[in-house]
Amino acid sequence: MTEIEMTDGNFCQVIGEFFKKLLGSSIVEAVLVPQEISGNVVQSLVCSHEKIENVNPLAPVLPVNSARIVSKLTTKDSDQKIAAMLRPCEIRALVELVKLKQAKIDNLLIVGIDCFGTYSVSDYVSKNNEHNNDGSVTIDFLKGIQVNKEISEIRTACRLCHHFVPENSDIAINLMGRDLNKKIVIRAGSDEGKRVLEELGLEDTPESKEREVAVEREKDRRRKLKEEIEKEAVDFLQVISSLCINCQNCRNVCPICYCKQCVFEGPISEYSKEKYLSWARKKGLLRMPEDILLFHFTRMSHVLTSCVACGQCEAACPNKIPLGRKYHRLSNEVQKMLEYEAGRSIDEELPLSAFREDELEAIES
Amino acid sequence: MMDKNFEPRIVAFLCNWCSYAGADLAGVSRIQYPTNVRIIRLPCSGRINPLYIVKALQNGVDGVLVSGCHPGDCHYISGNLVAGRKFALLKNFLVHLGIEPERVQFSWVSASEGPRFAQIVKKVVNEVKEIGPIEKMVKRL
Ligand code: SF4
Numbered sequence: 001m002t003e004i005e006m007t008d009g010n011f012c013q014v015i016g017e018f019f020k021k022l023l024g025s026s027i028v029e030a031v032l033v034p035q036e037i038s039g040n041v042v043q044s045l046v047c048s049h050e051k052i053e054n055v056n057p058l059a060p061v062l063p064v065n066s067a068r069i070v071s072k073l074t075t076k077d078s079d080q081k082i083a084a085m086l087r088p089c090e091i092r093a094l095v096e097l098v099k100l101k102q103a104k105i106d107n108l109l110i111v112g113i114d115c116f117g118t119y120s121v122s123d124y125v126s127k128n129n130e131h132n133n134d135g136s137v138t139i140d141f142l143k144g145i146q147v148n149k150e151i152s153e154i155r156t157a158c159r160l161c162h163h164f165v166p167e168n169s170d171i172a173i174n175l176m177g178r179d180l181n182k183k184i185v186i187r188a189g190s191d192e193g194k195r196v197l198e199e200l201g202l203e204d205t206p207e208s209k210e211r212e213v214a215v216e217r218e219k220d221r222r223r224k225l226k227e228e229i230e231k232e233a234v235d236f237l238q239v240i241s242s243l244c245i246n247c248q249n250c251r252n253v254c255p256i257c258y259c260k261q262c263v264f265e266g267p268i269s270e271y272s273k274e275k276y277l278s279w280a281r282k283k284g285l286l287r288m289p290e291d292i293l294l295f296h297f298t299r300m301s302h303v304l305t306s307c308v309a310c311g312q313c314e315a316a317c318p319n320k321i322p323l324g325r326k327y328h329r330l331s332n333e334v335q336k337m338l339e340y341e342a343g344r345s346i347d348e349e350l351p352l353s354a355f356r357e358d359e360l361e362a363i364e365s
Numbered sequence: 366m367m368d369k370n371f372e373p374r375i376v377a378f379l380c381n382w383c384s385y386a387g388a389d390l391a392g393v394s395r396i397q398y399p400t401n402v403r404i405i406r407l408p409c410s411g412r413i414n415p416l417y418i419v420k421a422l423q424n425g426v427d428g429v430l431v432s433g434c435h436p437g438d439c440h441y442i443s444g445n446l447v448a449g450r451k452f453a454l455l456k457n458f459l460v461h462l463g464i465e466p467e468r469v470q471f472s473w474v475s476a477s478e479g480p481r482f483a484q485i486v487k488k489v490v491n492e493v494k495e496i497g498p499i500e501k502m503v504k505r506l
């Protein structure tokens with residue numbers, strides 16, 4: 001049965017049971033699941049099912065984009081099968097990393113989940129502390145969501161996101177359009193997922209009408225929000241120039257930033273004193289450190305085609321530069337132009353390695 | 366407002382096999398074109414790195430022209446197609462960030478098209494003259 005009845009309204013426990021079952025079945029050797037650890041909810045790689053104790057994939061927090069973790073786990077070898085519980089933006093980033101040959105999914109069972117948005121790590125952890133880590137932050141959050149309450153702590157990237165249902169997952173946990181106190185629906189998203197559910201003795205059920213309606217309603221709501229946020233004009237060059245301290249946190253946390261060694265760490269950005277002086281002479285004044293704009297433009301030219309607008313860059317910026325909304329906007333434009341959508345399909349070629357002869361006329365200006 | 370005395374500096378990244386030869390032909394044929402361009406020769410337009418364009422603009426160059434072989438004529442088969450996409454991507458976000466589209470231009474010129482090269486340079490120089498010196502990127506960073 002895919003519709004799992006809630007015994008006491010504790011959906012986290014129900015999902016935990018699902019993962020225990022998965023581990024017990026020896027279909028997978030380990031599972032990557034978000035669990036409550038030290039007042040936060042972080043990914044954990046679990047091999048023994050008694051260590052699945054505090055699974056909470058619904059906590060409104062996303063400390064890292066787990067596509068990076070999957071990349072770490074799968075680039076070297078991928079013989080042992082694992083399952084990973086991922087949010088939609090993590091799956092989309094993973095799809096891009098596979099195409100960039102920085103992750104493999106041959107032996108990965110992707111378990112996706114509807115996402116209602118996340119808080120910043122610090123907001124989540126401090127709320128959680130206020131409530132003595134009793135799990136009520138997640139419950140209050142979901143209650144608010146169910147009655148369409150405006151929750152101001154939700155990160156901008158999540159407010160703007162319109163890919164909140166998990167595509168490209170083998171197994172999907174559906175929450176939208178359901179009464180979370182009653183049941184949770186687990187569906188197969190691929191043949192592999194179907195096979196696994198069968199093996200676990202769970203059968204697949206078709207998509208429900210209520211869910212479709214709920215998803216459409218949510219998409220509509222976010223479209224309006226997006227329009228509002230996009231109205232706020234930010235002079236990005238001005239903001240970068242005044243606030244960026246070139247710590248490069250944004251590139252460190254970005255799941256897409258793919259260079260194994262950043263050009264800005266190599267000799268290309270080491271210059272002689274004479275070089276600096278010649279620039280300063282020419283311009284009259286040289287802002288130091290001098291490569292900030294170059295850094296941002298390089299990052300943009302590398303990641304915009306595959307950016308999934310997860311907003312991790314913004315979350316990591318010590319000076320709160322609104323990178324997330326900027327990348328959301330710019331990546332949308334670039335991907336639209338190239339008729340590409342990051343994370344949409346594993347078979348779609350990366351736009352910078354594909355081209356058509358006839359498109360060139362359009363580029364000429 | 367157009368400053369009559371403003372002489373923009375334009376950097377042109379030209380493919381060795383076509384546009385560079387086209388520029389050469391323009392010179393040999395004594396075709397007049399503005400002296401505002403500084404030409405940098407690339408082995409193929411596919412060798413263009415968006416970094417070069419940004420770096421040039423940041424250092425006070427008022428406009429950049431990238432020119433390669435006509436579609437289908439690249440000596441390395443698809444270098445110009447790759448360049449085209451990379452270029453379109455860069456231009457797309459530069460424009461969104463407020464850099465005038467006239468400052469970054471792309472064209473195809475073959476080795477036999479001396480007059481066409483001269484005409485493109487004229488067009489780029491005039492358009493950049495019209496919008497004036499680049500300040501946005503230079504002043505700030
Ligand atoms: S650039 Fe920012 S929003 Fe885009 S994928 Fe990287 S971290 Fe996420």
Ligand code: SF4
Nearest residue numbers: 244245247248250317
């Ligand atoms: S994280 Fe923020 S301050 Fe650090 S390099 Fe990125 S934009 Fe600049």
Ligand code: FES
Nearest residue numbers: 380409433440444
């Ligand atoms: S050889 Fe001229 S563009 Fe490739």
